[in-house]
Amino acid sequence: MHSLFLYVCLYLCFLMALSLYRGLAGPTVVDRLIGVNAIGSKTVVLLVLIGLLYERVDMFVDIALAYAMLNFIAVLGASRYFQKRKGLYEEPPYK
Amino acid sequence: MILNGIVIVLMFCGLVFFTGGGIGILRFPDFYTRLHPAGKLDTLGSLLMMTSAAIFNLHDLTLSNALTSVKIMLIVVFIFLSSPTATHAIMDAGVRAGLEPWEKASLGGRDDLAT
Numbered sequence: 756m757h758s759l760f761l762y763v764c765l766y767l768c769f770l771m772a773l774s775l776y777r778g779l780a781g782p783t784v785v786d787r788l789i790g791v792n793a794i795g796s797k798t799v800v801l802l803v804l805i806g807l808l809y810e811r812v813d814m815f816v817d818i819a820l821a822y823a824m825l826n827f828i829a830v831l832g833a834s835r836y837f838q839k840r841k842g843l844y845e846e847p848p849y850k
Numbered sequence: 851m852i853l854n855g856i857v858i859v860l861m862f863c864g865l866v867f868f869t870g871g872g873i874g875i876l877r878f879p880d881f882y883t884r885l886h887p888a889g890k891l892d893t894l895g896s897l898l899m900m901t902s903a904a905i906f907n908l909h910d911l912t913l914s915n916a917l918t919s920v921k922i923m924l925i926v927v928f929i930f931l932s933s934p935t936a937t938h939a940i941m942d943a944g945v946r947a948g949l950e951p952w953e954k955a956s957l958g959g960r961d962d963l964a965t
Contacts, residue, residue, distance in 0.1 A: 756854060756906070763861060773872040777884070785881055785944045789888045792936055793875055796892040796929065797868065800899045803922060812907055813918045820925050827932040834939040838946050 760804050767801050784837050788830060795826030853909065857902045864898035867891045880952030881944055889937035893929060900926045 771794050778790030799819045806815025874887025904919040 756857075759858065759861075763865065766865060767868070770868055770872040774875055777875050783881060783944075783949065785940055785947075785949070786884065788940050788943075789875060789881070789884055792940070793871065793888050793892055796896055796933060799925065799929065800864075800896055800903075803900060803903045803925075807903055807906060812903075812922075813914065816918055816921050816925065820921070820928070823925060823928055823932065827936055830936040831939050834936075834943040838943045 757808060760808050764801060764804050764808070767797050767804070771797050771801075785834070788833055788837070792826070792830050795822070795830070799823045799826070853905065857906045860898050860902035860905070864895045864902065867895035867898065871895065881949055882941065882951050885937055885941055889934060893933045896929050896933075897926050900929075 774790045774793040774797070776790075778787050778794065781787045781790060799822055802815050802819040802822060803812070806812040806819075809815070868891070871887045871891035874891065875884055878884045878887070900922050904922040907915055907919045907922070909915075
């Protein structure tokens with residue numbers, strides 16, 4: 756089971772790299788916010804799986820809960836900040 | 851063991867939903883359509899994978915392990931409250947900034963699928 760958890764963790768890291776492309780190359784700022792939010796929601800699951808790998812789930816569950824709250828507050832604050840057309844124009848594509 | 855079977859099936863279902871969310875975020879043409887996989891599929895994938903982790907944690911049934919599993923399910927409850935709220939906040943920012951929704955070229959919109 757431990758090797759299964761390890762490969763699931765690696766696949767989650769691959770999916771986070773896919774979301775990171777949207778975070779880097781998104782045409783507007785809100786697209787970047789979507790990518791960052793997706794990476795955060797995958798990181799919570801990844802932290803619990805790392806806790807299962809190290810057999811210290813009771814410790815890693817607290818870290819995952821704190822990370823979920825941090826991700827939620829960060830996305831809310833950023834979207835409130837960018838509401839007033841700050842930087843919401845079409846940017847040139849990422850090279 | 852039947853418990854390991856349940857864990858594996860739930861984990862692979864969660865990975866399928868996460869994969870759909872990742873591909874949808876990459877491939878959809880518009881900011882509003884990209885929020886659809888980002889908001890829904892990540893929430894359901896988190897539910898399935900956290901449930902499988904909580905079931906695997908119950909292998910030796912003690913009180914502390916049961917409490918840890920309850921805590922994992924409480925994280926799922928928090929994600930179910932926070933993820934739609936965050937998605938709605940991002941969409942609200944886009945609407946108030948005046949971003950135009952994408953339309954097909956045959957319906958009179960500018961068809962920029964390339965970006």
